[in-house]
Amino acid sequence: MDEFMSAAIFQAKQGRQEGGIPIGSVLVKDGKIVGQGHNKRVQDGNPVTHAEIDCLRNASRIGNYRGTIFYSTLMPCYLCAGAVVQFGIKKVIAGESKTFPGPREFMVSHGVEVIDLNLDECEQMMSEFITTNPELWDEDIGR
Amino acid sequence: MDEFMSAAIFQAKQGRQEGGIPIGSVLVKDGKIVGQGHNKRVQDGNPVTHAEIDCLRNASRIGNYRGTIFYSTLMPCYLCAGAVVQFGIKKVIAGESKTFPGPREFMVSHGVEVIDLNLDECEQMMSEFITTNPELWDEDIGR
Numbered sequence: 710m711d712e713f714m715s716a717a718i719f720q721a722k723q724g725r726q727e728g729g730i731p732i733g734s735v736l737v738k739d740g741k742i743v744g745q746g747h748n749k750r751v752q753d754g755n756p757v758t759h760a761e762i763d764c765l766r767n768a769s770r771i772g773n774y775r776g777t778i779f780y781s782t783l784m785p786c787y788l789c790a791g792a793v794v795q796f797g798i799k800k801v802i803a804g805e806s807k808t809f810p811g812p813r814e815f816m817v818s819h820g821v822e823v824i825d826l827n828l829d830e831c832e833q834m835m836s837e838f839i840t841t842n843p844e845l846w847d848e849d850i851g852r
Numbered sequence: 853m854d855e856f857m858s859a860a861i862f863q864a865k866q867g868r869q870e871g872g873i874p875i876g877s878v879l880v881k882d883g884k885i886v887g888q889g890h891n892k893r894v895q896d897g898n899p900v901t902h903a904e905i906d907c908l909r910n911a912s913r914i915g916n917y918r919g920t921i922f923y924s925t926l927m928p929c930y931l932c933a934g935a936v937v938q939f940g941i942k943k944v945i946a947g948e949s950k951t952f953p954g955p956r957e958f959m960v961s962h963g964v965e966v967i968d969l970n971l972d973e974c975e976q977m978m979s980e981f982i983t984t985n986p987e988l989w990d991e992d993i994g995r
Contacts, residue, residue: 750913757908757935765900770893774994791934792900796994851917851939 713737714804714826717780720747720760721834727752730842730849731834734764734781736798743777744768750849759849761789765796774798782831784811784823786850794819804831808839809850856880857947857969860923863890863903864977870895873985873992874977877907877924879941886920887911893992902992904932908939917941925974927954927966929993937962947974951982952993 713735720733724747736744746763750756761781771777774796779785784806785793793801793816800822806813813823839846856878863876867890879887889906893899904924914920917939922928927949928936936944936959943965949956956966982989 754912755909756911756913756939757905762900762905766898768899769897770899770991772991787934787938788931789934791930791932791937794934795930796899848913848915 713742713778713780714782714802714828716742716745717760717782717804718830718834720745720764721782721831724748724752724760725834725838730845731838732760732781732783734760734779736764736768737778737780738771738774739776743771748849751845756848757788759786759789761785761792765792778802780804783809783835784813784825785816787812787815790816793821800824802826804828805835807832808835856885856921856923857925857945857971859885859888860903860925860947861973861977863888863907864925864974867891867895867903868977868981873988874981875903875924875926877903877922879907879911880921880923881914881917882919886914891992894988899991900931902929902932904928904935908935921945923947925971926952926978927956927968928959930955930958933959936964943967945969947971948978950975951978 717733717735721731725731729751730748732748744767748760749758778800782804784803802824860876860878864874868874872894873891875891887907887910891903892901921943925947927946
């Protein structure tokens with residue numbers, strides 16, 4: 710696993726320690742991390758602070774997203790995939806998509822390269838969380 | 853114009869007074885306003901604080917979005933349309949879509965009813981802003 714997905718997993722674990730949903734994201738531009746974040750729905754009481762949204766906020770206004778790659782421990786949902794498409798992020802690397810398939814085709818149809826690393830570590834973080842907190846997870850994805 | 857779009861326009865004007873992009877949103881649930889917000893990209897230095905995202909944050913965790921209607925002075929972009937689809941918001945009422953058409957068909961294809969009120973007031977707010985601040989607007993929509 711490369712350093713960027715490791716950083717995303719670190720973010721996810723930090724979120725879990727805070728009592729939140731263990732999903733982490735890292736935005737890389739021209740080979741360097743320009744933003745990191747994790748899901749803070751629980752911590753901030755904010756339904757839109759998904760990991761990718763927190764990451765984009767922390768990257769702040771970088772002007773444009775050419776040359777960026779979005780790493781996320783979980784396949785992005787429509788909210789975050791919408792951000793990817795709108796901002797013109799052309800590559801997404803997901804840790805897994807078993808616990809949540811996400812709108813992969815939606816991103817691909819907009820010219821985004823999507824790679825699923827299918828990592829056991831990412832899947833186990835989510836499986837453990839969903840089993841323990843099913844209602845929080847349902848709320849997170851708008852069920 | 854009904855009271856909800858008036859409230860969204862009020863939000864947009866507040867954003868403009870703060871030096872921001874004049875887009876406002878209101879979330880209505882069962883006939884009552886449960887959240888209001890406006891674009892704060894400039895004010896907060898946060899590229900993801902579009903009006904609808906600010907509105908969802910301010911509504912905070914309402915649990916689910918059944919019976920909600922999203923009012924926005926401008927047709928939502930993919931980021932905000934992604935939130936609409938992910939959270940299961942079933943009706944979007946936009947003030948206008950001339951200055952930015954937005955992914956209306958994307959929402960409709962996911963079962964969202966989308967109404968465009970085509971209001972001169974909303975269009976003029978955006979036209980004036982885009983003419984005066986073209987670079988800020990391009991940045992907002994990821995150009």
